Amino acid sequence: MGDSTLKEMKNGDLEGENSGVAGGVEDMYGEDRATQDQPITPWAISVASGHTLLRDPRHNKGTAFTEKERDAHYLRGLLPPVVLSQELQEKKMIQNIRNYEVPLQKYMAMMDLQERNERLFYKLLIDNVDELLPIVYTPVVGEACQKYGSIFRRPQGLYISLKEKGRILEVLKNWPEKSIQVIVVTDGERILGLGDLGCQGMGIPVGKLALYTALGGVRPSVCLPITIDVGTNNQKLLDDEFYIGLKQKRATGQEYAELMEEFMSAVKQNYGEKILIQFEDFANHNAFELLSRYRTSHLVFNDDIQGTASVVLAGLIASLKLVGGTLSDHTFLFLGAGEAGTGIAELIALEISKKTHTSVEENRKKIWLVDSKGLIVSSRRESLQHFKKPWAHEHEPVKSLLDAVKAIKPTVLIGTSGVGKTFTKDVVEAMASLNEKPLILALSNPTSQAECTAEEAYAWSEGRAIFASGSPFDPVDYNGKVYVPGQANNAYIFPGFGLGIIMSGTIRVHDDMLLAASEALAAQVTEENYEKGLIYPPFTSIRKISANIAAKVAAKSYELGLASRLPRPKDLVKYAESCMYSPNYRSYL
Ligand SMILES: NC(=O)C1=CN([C@@H]2O[C@H](COP(=O)(O)OP(=O)(O)OC[C@H]3O[C@@H](n4cnc5c(N)ncnc54)[C@H](OP(=O)(O)O)[C@@H]3O)[C@@H](O)[C@H]2O)C=CC1
Ligand SMILES: CC(=O)C(=O)O
Numbered sequence: 001m002g003d004s005t006l007k008e009m010k011n012g013d014l015e016g017e018n019s020g021v022a023g024g025v026e027d028m029y030g031e032d033r034a035t036q037d038q039p040i041t042p043w044a045i046s047v048a049s050g051h052t053l054l055r056d057p058r059h060n061k062g063t064a065f066t067e068k069e070r071d072a073h074y075l076r077g078l079l080p081p082v083v084l085s086q087e088l089q090e091k092k093m094i095q096n097i098r099n100y101e102v103p104l105q106k107y108m109a110m111m112d113l114q115e116r117n118e119r120l121f122y123k124l125l126i127d128n129v130d131e132l133l134p135i136v137y138t139p140v141v142g143e144a145c146q147k148y149g150s151i152f153r154r155p156q157g158l159y160i161s162l163k164e165k166g167r168i169l170e171v172l173k174n175w176p177e178k179s180i181q182v183i184v185v186t187d188g189e190r191i192l193g194l195g196d197l198g199c200q201g202m203g204i205p206v207g208k209l210a211l212y213t214a215l216g217g218v219r220p221s222v223c224l225p226i227t228i229d230v231g232t233n234n235q236k237l238l239d240d241e242f243y244i245g246l247k248q249k250r251a252t253g254q255e256y257a258e259l260m261e262e263f264m265s266a267v268k269q270n271y272g273e274k275i276l277i278q279f280e281d282f283a284n285h286n287a288f289e290l291l292s293r294y295r296t297s298h299l300v301f302n303d304d305i306q307g308t309a310s311v312v313l314a315g316l317i318a319s320l321k322l323v324g325g326t327l328s329d330h331t332f333l334f335l336g337a338g339e340a341g342t343g344i345a346e347l348i349a350l351e352i353s354k355k356t357h358t359s360v361e362e363n364r365k366k367i368w369l370v371d372s373k374g375l376i377v378s379s380r381r382e383s384l385q386h387f388k389k390p391w392a393h394e395h396e397p398v399k400s401l402l403d404a405v406k407a408i409k410p411t412v413l414i415g416t417s418g419v420g421k422t423f424t425k426d427v428v429e430a431m432a433s434l435n436e437k438p439l440i441l442a443l444s445n446p447t448s449q450a451e452c453t454a455e456e457a458y459a460w461s462e463g464r465a466i467f468a469s470g471s472p473f474d475p476v477d478y479n480g481k482v483y484v485p486g487q488a489n490n491a492y493i494f495p496g497f498g499l500g501i502i503m504s505g506t507i508r509v510h511d512d513m514l515l516a517a518s519e520a521l522a523a524q525v526t527e528e529n530y531e532k533g534l535i536y537p538p539f540t541s542i543r544k545i546s547a548n549i550a551a552k553v554a555a556k557s558y559e560l561g562l563a564s565r566l567p568r569p570k571d572l573v574k575y576a577e578s579c580m581y582s583p584n585y586r587s588y589l
């Protein structure tokens with residue numbers, strides 16, 4: 001580093017003597033220390049009423065405003081005479097959404113609702129999570145990002161582009177909410193398995209944060225979606241007259257690193273030490289680098305590397321009830337050796353080493369990965385990216401996944417390639433010939449990128465596969481029996497994980513917290529779930545699941561001395577539940 005921007009940062013507000021790292025405790029916006037000739041922003045708080053109240057999504061209740069509230073808040077005549085309950089509004093909304101046949105229209109209706117009446121949006125999402133999760137999240141959010149330019153109406157998060165270089169702290173201050181506790185940030189380069197969607201990736205932080213609230217109970221006002229725009233290498237977007245982002249090729253190297261450095265410093269400066277920053281859908285060449293650079297100085301979490309690892313480990317722990325043995329008895333083969341693949345692989349090796357008191361290196365030998373060039377083996381070591389090197393085991397080169405399955409004889413096959421239809425009939429049949437109950441996880445999102453469908457996994461394994469996928473599949477009727485596929489998605493982990501961190505005032509993420517989250521999730525799978533072949537509990541009980549994950553993550557954080565909220569609450573599950581946002585309307589009298 002060391003260019004002018006960083007020098008300015010060092011000499012100026014970001015790290016200068018006037019700024020405490022814990023920014024936000026006192027004189028957060030510099031009003032006290034400003035002199036008459038230094039302009040400040042006149043932040044003001046006012047009470048909304050009348051038309052303004054109806055236009056404020058956080059407080060608007062629409063036709064549910066009572067007669068008394070209508071009188072007290074100057075709403076007479078601004079609403080039709082009827083007074084509806086929130087339940088009736090919810091019933092009407094779900095009917096409206098069901099009437100749309102096109103999933104993207106359902107997505108847009110949900111986004112409109114979020115912008116109009118936030119509590120009704122969250123009530124609808126929480127009460128109909130199975131039906132609406134695929135709309136606000138994968139797979140439909142993927143299509144929404146692809147078409148974001150044409151469906152874009154109002155900004156839902158903060159856009160920080162290269163144009164804002166040197167002014168990121170100012171930009172953060174433009175966001176209307178001041179007490180932010182969690183940021184989900186993307187640079188749009190690897191949106192699900194859809195590739196570089198540039199600035200249109202904003203749909204992902206917006207969707208992830210909606211889940212922080214709906215699934216994890218984190219208040220919406222403390223959540224901030226951010227898209228960093230350094231350009232895009234997607235030519236289609238660059239040629240699109242309606243593209244909403246910077247029309248230039250992606251900045252890389254020092255230019256990229258400096259923008260991210262300024263961003264990370266400004267965030268900590270503005271919101272303090274305990275702001276949780278979740279990196280989402282960065283390409284792997286930046287994702288690993290950002291995580292390792294900031295994990296000791298900031299409260300950072302990479303959902304694609306760490307959240308995915310935790311959810312898959314949970315599924316594997318749970319699956320032992322169905323397939324028997326311990327994790328160390330298994331052999332794992334991955335298709336895809338990027339963020340998700342190597343992240344999961346590393347956490348499996350760590351879990352086995354903790355359970356068996358053996359070294360992580362030793363346990364890595366049970367885990368094999370295939371990338372676009374074939375099996376990762378020692379003869380390829382020199383040309384491998386750094387995150388693949390630990391997986392370069394001794395073996396002759398193998399080109400295809402099918403040959404790798406035959407050579408390695410895995411008990412577990414995990415797809416993290418981002419490429420659909422790669423678990424072919426031959427591959428699944430080979431897994432089924434090697435294992436009584438082959439465990440097959442097709443994790444790539446959205447549905448179009450799934451390595452195989454649920455139907456294919458069950459049919460090609462003659463109903464013997466234990467199957468879960470990143471995007472949801474409907475139950476499958478195979479030979480007169482109904483098979484219910486699970487959804488192996490980090491959405492099970494990050495909302496509860498984040499809640500646990502926030503409620504305990506945790507200052508750093510530690511791998512042991514990921515293991516704690518996995519064990520907490522696996523413990524929520526019931527006998528009834530196992531009987532259906534499920535290795536994940538249903539999303540309908542996600543708030544209870546999240547409270548349990550939050551409690552276990554917080555407990556681990558206290559144990560490690562990383563939690564700053566003292567004294568430690570005795571019953572962490574109850575405490576987590578008491579911290580959770582409820583979408584029910586409040587009375588304004
Ligand atoms: N279910 C869930 O919760 C999650 C799912 N995912 C999904 O996982 C997928 C991958 O994400 P991520 O790991 O971040 O992506 P990365 O780009 O980091 O990694 C992709 C990997 O797949 C390999 N690959 C690409 N094409 C092929 C192919 N045809 N055959 C074999 N290997 C191939 C790449 O090989 P090479 O290195 O040689 O280019 C690379 O190793 C995405 O679809 C994403 O949506 C991600 C996070 C969470
Ligand atoms: C689920 C997720 O984080 C992804 O597919 O990138």
Ligand SMILES: [Mg+2]
Pocket residue numbers: 192280281303304
């Ligand atoms: Mg992701």
